[in-house]
Amino acid sequence: MKTSLIIIPIIVAVVVIIGISATSFNESEVTEIEDIINKELGTNDEFTIEIDEKLDEIENKVEESKDTETSYDATREREWLTSGPFQIDRSEYALGENIFVRMNNLEPTEKGQIAFLRPLNDTHRSVYLTIPFDGSKSSFNQYFTPDLSKIQGICSIDDIAGEWVAVFRGTDYENIKFTVSDKIFLPGEESRFESVC
Template identity: 55%
Template sequence: MNKGIIIGIIAVIGVLVVLGVVLSFEKSDTMEVEDVLNKEITPEEETTPEIQDKLDEIEKINLENEYSPKPREWITSGPFQIDRSEYLLGEKIFVLIGGLNYDEKGQIVFLRPLNSTHYSVYWTIPFDGAKKPAFNYYLQPQLSKSNGYCTVDDFIGDWRVVFRGTDYPNLEFKITKDILPGEESNYQSVC
């Protein structure tokens, strides 16, 4: 055989070997990743009865404390609205005022119940249509030693909202004895 042919065959074999080696080490643009997001994480050891009892107790408390606010009702009197007819202790009472006439001026007065026939002023919000024909406000009844609101009993019951300086009818709502989850520490007796 001719030396040139032998060298050519060796060169072709060498190129094929080099290509094979290069291709075997070539990196891929994709990477395999194990899907661990959908796998359940389980402890290596079985749960002891004491731990299981505690987990069951926590689950029971979570189910008892599950809270979802009632839908807004928007009770209306003229240009004044409150968002619900019933609130838990700790829920905010939203007041919407919209479309006051230029000459309407007065006060929104929140009256808390003292008993079944008497009320006491809890909060007053002034309004003046000439200065601001629309605005929003919210309040959240809070215990206060200095204001004499010592226990939750000072807030529970049927409240009234009176619109001084107008002929608009009163609004009424109720605050129940139930406390908004997470707000319990705010309603411990302060007096």
């Protein structure tokens, strides 16, 4: 019993001495590392000013784009147009905007394809993309972005803009119609939609 009373204060004293030594060593080491990092990165004030300038530049571009005919309101809410277990998130999309597709609670026997048809003219359409589905996987999400493609003969905005149709092949579900406008989703991407053919 007497030995345990003597050992406990000795252990406490050793731990305190080790803690003090480690703290004084670590403080000088941390200060040295901080000095090296600050030299490499520059001061925090310079970094903060640079970030603020970039944010201002982005805000200005957004404000400028609101004044142009090709601007588009990216803040609007999703609408989720529905046909059976299939949904798309909006009735109108801008050029460069993702089209989100959701499939929920497919029956195990449901198999087929979602065919996205782009307009060729007022009366004809062409398949832009097909997405297969199989009820063995009852729910999944996918997205795509309509874009120009020299290989597919989609040369200009006129080949994308207009009324699209999502057709659910292999089912009796109603088609979903939506529009791809000629407005650009992100400011500064006008060159992305210049003619490629």
